[in-house]
Amino acid sequence: MTKSILITGGARSGKSTFAEGVTLSLARPALYIATAEARDAEMTDRIARHQARRGADWTTLAEPLALSQVLKETDGGPPRLVDCLTLWLSNLMLAGHDLEAAVAGLTDLLPRLASPVVMVTNEVGWGIVPDNALARAFRDAAGIANQRVAEACDELWLCVAGQPLRIKP
Structure with a gap:
């Protein structure tokens, strides 16, 4: 059985819905680990819609x-x-954590897990170059993190316009 799956794509590409289906195909019930924080009303509403779905x-x-x-x-x-x-x-960047160490900890852990884990991430480098240093640093860190996690995963999918494309293996 595949143990680690990474699903990537742009905003509104269908990656979360696809990831939910993949996870439930492995077993029911499943555990949803949410990394979002409701820092404003729009995000609170977004989280509520995800949970209801x-x-x-x-x-x-x-x-x-x-x-x-x-x-x-x-x-x-x-x-x-x-x-x-x-x-x-x-969240890690805003809290001043070491991103490289956190990603290394995750990629070291993935092969040792017994229960499957499906992860969603965004492709943030396909747009324009951000106009400020913080956004550029985040784009670069996310791109590197995605590469490292993808390498550590057993399976990689790309979602485009609601269509999943298998990339790895």
Whole structure:
């Protein structure tokens, strides 16, 4: 069985819905590890819509920073869906954490997990070059993190216009 799956794509590419289906195809119920933080009304509404769409097959665990730790703690249980790595990286960056160390911790952990994990991430480098240093640093860090996580995963998918394309293996 595939143990680690990364699903990437642009905003509104269908990656979260696809990832939910992939996770539930592994086993039901499943655990949804949410990295988003409701910092404003729009994000609060977005989170509520995601939760309503998922339904009763899911248990949600919110964890904006300690992703590797929660994956260790939940290993041996149901399949996990992490949505999303991009928000996790943003949370880490805003909190002043070492992104390289956090990503290395995640990629070192993935092959040792017993329960499947599906992760969603965004392709942030396909647009224009950001006009400020913080946004450029984030774009670069996300691109490097995506490369490292993709390398560590058993399977990689790209979603484009709601269509999943298998990239790896």
